[in-house]
Amino acid sequence: MASKVEEELRRLSVEMRILEQTAETLQARMNxxxxxxxxxxxxxxxxxxxxxxxxxxxxxxxxxxxSYIKARLETPDKVTVGIGSGVSVEKTLQEAxxxxxxxxxxxxxxxxxxxxxxxxxxxxxxxxxxxxEELAAELRKENPSKNV
Amino acid sequence: MSEExxxxxxxxxxxxxxxxxxxxxxxxxxxxxxxxxxxLTEIEQALGELQKVADDAVIYKAIGSLLVKSDKAKVAADLxxxxxxxxxxATVLGKQEERLRSQMKELQTKLQQDLAPVSGTQP
Numbered sequence: 514m515a516s517k518v519e520e521e522l523r524r525l526s527v528e529m530r531i532l533e534q535t536a537e538t539l540q541a542r543m544n545x546x547x548x549x550x551x552x553x554x555x556x557x558x559x560x561x562x563x564x565x566x567x568x569x570x571x572x573x574x575x576x577x578x579x580s581y582i583k584a585r586l587e588t589p590d591k592v593t594v595g596i597g598s599g600v601s602v603e604k605t606l607q608e609a610x611x612x613x614x615x616x617x618x619x620x621x622x623x624x625x626x627x628x629x630x631x632x633x634x635x636x637x638x639x640x641x642x643x644x645x646e647e648l649a650a651e652l653r654k655e656n657p658s659k660n661v
Numbered sequence: 662m663s664e665e666x667x668x669x670x671x672x673x674x675x676x677x678x679x680x681x682x683x684x685x686x687x688x689x690x691x692x693x694x695x696x697x698x699x700x701l702t703e704i705e706q707a708l709g710e711l712q713k714v715a716d717d718a719v720i721y722k723a724i725g726s727l728l729v730k731s732d733k734a735k736v737a738a739d740l741x742x743x744x745x746x747x748x749x750x751a752t753v754l755g756k757q758e759e760r761l762r763s764q765m766k767e768l769q770t771k772l773q774q775d776l777a778p779v780s781g782t783q784p
Contacts, residue, residue, distance in 0.1 A: 597707040598703050600707050602719070602721075
């Protein structure tokens with residue numbers, strides 16, 4: 514009887530470890546997606562604001578380190594958008610907005626799906642933990658001298 | 662673990678170490694293959710996007726942190742060249758993976774035979 518319980522405890526312990534690793538991986542992917550969503554949201558806000566600007570408007574372009582250089586808006590209707598592999602294509606402002614919006618929607622969908630998987634994994638970990646504690650208590654009752 | 666390991670016959674010890682080594686190499690090959698496949702997917706997507714734009718569209722190619730003006734035909738040619746190179750690399754890595762897996766299987770079978778009498782005598 515005890516060996517069966519011990520076997521089940523071992524199985525649960527292994528399963529919980531694997532599930533915890535899965536949860537960590539999912540969390541890391543969600544963090545990455547959140548960073549991309551923040552980046553895309555900034556791009557979207559910038560494009561929305563740019564729409565209201567006229568040609569030759571004076572701009573300050575961020576160069577990092579909370580520092581800016583002065584520039585003039587030469588072509589307010591032209592936006593260059595990256596398409597991956599280091600390639601960027603010039604688009605109209607509206608096209609660029611549509612692309613960014615589409616990417617944002619895709620990322621939100623990804624995040625929702627990851628969140629759902631994460632919740633399922635966490636739920637399973639909690640179930641396993643409860644079962645583990647139950648079995649451990651059972652085993653302690655059976656063998657009070659044994660340290661489980 | 663190390664004490665038990667030392668009790669094993671030298672030949673078995675050697676095989677176990679070799680198995681560990683192969684497993685590490687396999688992990689590294691798999692990581693490289695994944696990286697290559699990721700880059701290939703990105704190139705495919707970029708080529709797909711590129712097909713949708715007009716032939717005279719304004720295109721830039723990243724060189725470090727700079728974007729340098731280029732054109733559709735040149736960028737597509739560059740991407741296709743890179744794709745070809747990566748496909749070759751993926752094939753090589755695939756062959757390496759296959760070889761390592763078969764070596765691993767062979768060693769595992771040998772080790773199972775080596776360890777069968779040992780574990781059989783254990784209570």
